[in-house]
Amino acid sequence: xxxxxxxxIIINNALQNNCPSAPELTHSVLAKLSKxxxxxxxxxxxxxxxxxxxxLIPTITAAAYSSYSKLLKNVNTELTEYxxxxxxxxxxxxxxxxxxxxxxxxxxxxxxxxxxxxxGLDRVGTESFVIDSINAADTTLTKGGSSxxxxxxxxxxxxxxxxxxxxxxxxxxxxxxxxISMNKLYYDSxxxxxxxxxxxxxxxxDATPESQDVLIYDARKDASFKxxxxxxxxxxxxxxxxxxxxxxxxxxxxxxxxxxxxxHVQICYDASDIFSDHNLxxxxxxxxYLQPSLExxxxxxxxxxxxxxxxxxxxxxxxxxxxxxxxxxxxxxxDGQWGLDIPTNQGNMNIKSADCDLVVEGSTINxxxxxxxxxxxxxxGTYNISNTRAANSNLASLNCGNDTVKxxxxxxxxxxxxxxxxxxxxxSGDTGYDNIDVSTVDSITIDGNIIELE
Amino acid sequence: xxxxxxxxRKFSQGGEAELAEVIEQYGSxxxxxxxxxxxxxxxxxxxxxxxxxxxxxxxKSFRADATLSTWLYRIxxxxxxxxxxxxxxxxxxxxxxxxxxxxxxxxxxFSPDVIEALLRLTPKERAVVYGRIIEEKSYxxxxxxxxxxxxxxxxxxxxxxxxxxxxxxxxxxxxxxLQNETV
Numbered sequence: 001x002x003x004x005x006x007x008x009i010i011i012n013n014a015l016q017n018n019c020p021s022a023p024e025l026t027h028s029v030l031a032k033l034s035k036x037x038x039x040x041x042x043x044x045x046x047x048x049x050x051x052x053x054x055x056l057i058p059t060i061t062a063a064a065y066s067s068y069s070k071l072l073k074n075v076n077t078e079l080t081e082y083x084x085x086x087x088x089x090x091x092x093x094x095x096x097x098x099x100x101x102x103x104x105x106x107x108x109x110x111x112x113x114x115x116x117x118x119x120g121l122d123r124v125g126t127e128s129f130v131i132d133s134i135n136a137a138d139t140t141l142t143k144g145g146s147s148x149x150x151x152x153x154x155x156x157x158x159x160x161x162x163x164x165x166x167x168x169x170x171x172x173x174x175x176x177x178x179x180i181s182m183n184k185l186y187y188d189s190x191x192x193x194x195x196x197x198x199x200x201x202x203x204x205x206d207a208t209p210e211s212q213d214v215l216i217y218d219a220r221k222d223a224s225f226k227x228x229x230x231x232x233x234x235x236x237x238x239x240x241x242x243x244x245x246x247x248x249x250x251x252x253x254x255x256x257x258x259x260x261x262x263x264h265v266q267i268c269y270d271a272s273d274i275f276s277d278h279n280l281x282x283x284x285x286x287x288x289y290l291q292p293s294l295e296x297x298x299x300x301x302x303x304x305x306x307x308x309x310x311x312x313x314x315x316x317x318x319x320x321x322x323x324x325x326x327x328x329x330x331x332x333x334x335d336g337q338w339g340l341d342i343p344t345n346q347g348n349m350n351i352k353s354a355d356c357d358l359v360v361e362g363s364t365i366n367x368x369x370x371x372x373x374x375x376x377x378x379x380x381g382t383y384n385i386s387n388t389r390a391a392n393s394n395l396a397s398l399n400c401g402n403d404t405v406k407x408x409x410x411x412x413x414x415x416x417x418x419x420x421x422x423x424x425x426x427x428s429g430d431t432g433y434d435n436i437d438v439s440t441v442d443s444i445t446i447d448g449n450i451i452e453l454e
Numbered sequence: 455x456x457x458x459x460x461x462x463r464k465f466s467q468g469g470e471a472e473l474a475e476v477i478e479q480y481g482s483x484x485x486x487x488x489x490x491x492x493x494x495x496x497x498x499x500x501x502x503x504x505x506x507x508x509x510x511x512x513x514k515s516f517r518a519d520a521t522l523s524t525w526l527y528r529i530x531x532x533x534x535x536x537x538x539x540x541x542x543x544x545x546x547x548x549x550x551x552x553x554x555x556x557x558x559x560x561x562x563x564f565s566p567d568v569i570e571a572l573l574r575l576t577p578k579e580r581a582v583v584y585g586r587i588i589e590e591k592s593y594x595x596x597x598x599x600x601x602x603x604x605x606x607x608x609x610x611x612x613x614x615x616x617x618x619x620x621x622x623x624x625x626x627x628x629x630x631x632l633q634n635e636t637v
Contacts, residue, residue: 004587006619007615007616007618007619008587008615008619010619010622010623011583011587011615011618011619011622012587012588014565014568014571014622015490015568015583015584015587015588016588017565017568018490018565018568018569018572019486019489019490019588020486020489020495021482022481022482022485022486022502023485023499025477025481025482025485025502025503025506026474026477026478026481028503029473029477029481029503029506029507029510030470030473030474032503032507033470033473033507033510105603105605106603106605106606106609107605351604351605353605353608355612366612366616367608367609367612369605369608369609371605378609378612378613380612380613380616380617417613417617418613
C-alpha cells in the first residue's frame with residue numbers, strides 16, 4: 001500500500017482512536033450456536049415457481065443471433081470482445097426498434113439497436129438521423145450531447161434496416177439496467193451549421209421596433225431570469241417583417257431591432273409537419289461571436305404560430321456590419337412510444353487508475369480511471385473547465401510505451417459529490433467506438449502533467 | 455504462528471473449536487469494522503455475532519483458494535448493510551435514533567466528534583474508508599468484500615475519504631489538535 005496522503009493521515013489518526021474494545025465474542029457466539037435452530041420447510045409452490053422460472057429463462061432466438069452476428073461483422077472488431085447479445089424490441093406507429101447487443105463499464109454504456117420501418121414508408125434510411133434524442137433515466141441524450149450520443153453505424157440496403165449505436169456516459173456503477181424511451185423519431189433531417197442568414201445587420205442599428213405584451217411559455221439561456229408565465233412581457237411587435245432565409249424553410253424572421261437596450265431578433269415558426277430547432281448567433285469576423293442572452297417563447301394570439309425572441313447584449317455601435325448566423329436542424333418526424341431496457345454488465349474489465357490533485361482551469365481532478373471504453377476524471381469540487389479547453393484534443397492523452405493515444409472530450413456532469421469528466425478514444429463517437437488494451441497504458445498526460453497509472 | 459490459509463482450510467472442515475480459533479483471530483477486527491460501518495456499539499456486537507455464526511454455518515462453501523479474511527469481511531459487510539436496510543425500513547415506525555451509538559462500557563473509547571463525522575458518510579462509504587485506512591486492505595480485496603467492481607470501489611473510496619477528511623477538519627477534535635500543534 002502506498003504511503004497515506006494528507007486526508008488519509010487525518011482519518012487514520014481519528015479512527016485509530018475510535019475503536020472501542022470488542023466485547024467478548026467467543027462465548028456469546030458459541031452460546032448462540034448451541035441454541036435449537038428453527039427448521040424451515042420449502043413449500044411445493046416454491047418448487048413450482050423455481051421450475052417455472054427455469055423454463056421461462058429468456059434465450060436469444062435464432063433471428064436475434066443473426067442480427068448479432070451481422071453486427072459483429074460490421075462494427076469495430078476491437079469492440080466485439082465486450083459485446084453481449086440481447087433480445088428486446090418495441091414497435092410504435094410502424095417503426096420497430098430492436099436491441100441487439102450491449103457492453104458497458106461503470107461509466108460508459110454502448111448499445112446497438114436496429115431500426116426498421118415496418119410500414120415501408122422509407123422513414124429509416126442512411127441519411128436520416130432517426131433517433132434525435134433519448135430519455136434515459138433522468139437525462140435526455142442528444143446527438144453530440146454531453147451525456148450520450150446516437151449515431152448511425154451502418155445501413156443494410158437489402159433489408160432496409162439501419163443499425164444505430166447508442167452511447168451513454170454517466171455513473172452506471174449502481175445501475176443494473178438502463179431504461180431509455182423515445183417519443184419522437186426524426187427522418188429526412190437537414191442539419192445546418194454556421195449558415196449566414198445573408199442579412200446586413202448595419203441596416204438595423206437604428207431600428208427601434210414597436211413592442212407588444214405577450215404571455216410567454218418558455219424562457220431559456222439566462223438562468224437568472226425568473227419567468228412568470230402568468231404575467232405579460234414586452235417583446236418587439238410580431239410580424240413587422242417577413243424575411244425568408246434561403247435553405248431554411250421552417251421559420252422566418254418577423255422583426256428585428258433595438259428595444260430596451262438590447263438587440264432583438266424575432267422568428268416565427270409556421271405550424272407544420274416539420275420539426276425545427278435552431279440557434280441564432282451574431283458574428284462579426286473581427287470582433288465578436290455572440291450568443292443570445294435570453295430567448296423568450298410565445299404564441300400568436302390564435303396559437304397557430306410559435307415565436308421566439310432572441311435578445312443580444314450588444315450596442316448599435318458594436319453591432320457594426322455583423323452577420324446573423326444560424327445552426328440547427330429541420331426534420332420530418334413521427335410520434336410514438338418506444339422504450340427499451342438496456343442491461344449493464346460491468347464485467348471484469350481491466351482498468352487502471354490514479355489518485356491525484358491536478359488543477360485544470362480552477363477545477364481539481366482527484367481521480368482518473370482508464371477503462372477499455374474511455375477515460376473518466378473525477379473531482380470533488382466545482383467544474384470550471386471551459387468547453388473550449390475541454391474540447392481541445394491536446395488537453396489529454398494516454399501514454400502507452402512509445403505510443404500516444406489521443407483523448408476526445410465526451411462530456412461532463414456534476415452531482416452532489418463533485419464533477420465527472422469523460423473522454424473517449426474516438427473523435428465525436430461517430431466513426432466507431434475504439435477501445436484500447438488498458439494493460440499497455442503507463443500514464444496519462446493532462447494539461448501537460450504526466451500522471452502514472454496503476 | 456499458524457498460517458491464515460491453513461486456518462481457512464481447518465475452519466471449512468472443522469467444528470466449534472476451529473470457530474473459536476477464527477473468533478480469536480478475527481473477532482475483534484471484524485467487530486471494529488462493523489462498529490465503524492454502522493456507528494452503533496450494540497448493533498455492531500449483534501452483527502459481528504451474526505456474521506460469525508453465518509460464516510460457521512456456511513463454512514463448507516468456503517473455497518480453499520479464497521482468503522478467509524476477505525470471506526469473513528464480506529459476510530460482515532453484508533450483515534451491516536442488511537442491518538442498515540432493516541433499520542431504515544423500521545425507522546418511521548420505531549423512531550430509532552441515528553446517533554444511538556454509545557455504550558456505557560465503550561463510551562470513553564471513541565470520540566463523539568469522530569462519530570458525527572463518520573455519520574456524514576453512508577454505511578458503504580464508512581466500510582470502505584475503514585477497510586482501506588485502518589485495515590490497509592487493497593482495492594481489489596475491498597471490491598470483493600463490497601461485491602462491486604474495483605472501479606466503483608475506487609470511486610467510492612476517493613469520494614468518501616475526502617468527505618470524511620473534510621468533516622473531520624471542521625470538527626472540534628481536529629481543530630483542537632491543530633491548535634495544540636501550533637501552540
